[in-house]
Amino acid sequence: MTADEAITSRRSIRRFLPTPVPRPVIEDILQVAAQAPSGSNVQPWKVYVLTGEPLATLCGKLVAAHDDPQARAEHQAEYAYYPTDWFPPYIERRRATGWGLYGLLGIGKADRERMHQQHGRNYLFFDAPVGLIFTIDRRMEQGSWLDYGMFLQNIMIAARARGLDTCPQAAFIEWHRLILPHVGAPANEALVCGMALGHADPAAIENSLRTAREPVAGFTRFLD
Numbered sequence: 001m002t003a004d005e006a007i008t009s010r011r012s013i014r015r016f017l018p019t020p021v022p023r024p025v026i027e028d029i030l031q032v033a034a035q036a037p038s039g040s041n042v043q044p045w046k047v048y049v050l051t052g053e054p055l056a057t058l059c060g061k062l063v064a065a066h067d068d069p070q071a072r073a074e075h076q077a078e079y080a081y082y083p084t085d086w087f088p089p090y091i092e093r094r095r096a097t098g099w100g101l102y103g104l105l106g107i108g109k110a111d112r113e114r115m116h117q118q119h120g121r122n123y124l125f126f127d128a129p130v131g132l133i134f135t136i137d138r139r140m141e142q143g144s145w146l147d148y149g150m151f152l153q154n155i156m157i158a159a160r161a162r163g164l165d166t167c168p169q170a171a172f173i174e175w176h177r178l179i180l181p182h183v184g185a186p187a188n189e190a191l192v193c194g195m196a197l198g199h200a201d202p203a204a205i206e207n208s209l210r211t212a213r214e215p216v217a218g219f220t221r222f223l224d
Contacts, residue, residue: 001161
């Protein structure tokens, strides 16, 4: 698979097969991804890889918290991933993605319970056999967070090059007080996001979702 093919075939998978991913393959993906650039080569990323019982236990904790209204009220993300007030054109893109997924799954706009259940699928890593948790030292500044994105992208592209799929997940960030102790992260580490890794279920309707991308002319200005 060429680099272009790996990039353009990458998509967020929301249902995985239980097929295991061998540890050497995971290590190989992370070693390739670690070639990402970072300011002064500080390499601000740290990864926790969960499989088997540690993964299942974390999923159980997160699903229980997601289903508990009191827990949802008590837990908040450490940083804002999305804008507080949405505005065009970003709100339209967000809605198109959300309703595109719900439409495939037959979830209506008034079906709050099924929306809640579908959102809870995040906390099962969409049934992936590998869950990745990413952290960063709290003392790092915005530049290192920008560098982190390149590392995450490298993981997703390296996975595609090996016939695997991923789903990067910001849904985890509100549950940092549950996740960080579970993975044994020290107090100086902040939760960046999570990611599911595995083999996509080709029969799952939700995996047929294709999100639109803005053409180059829509986000680029050439100054000749």
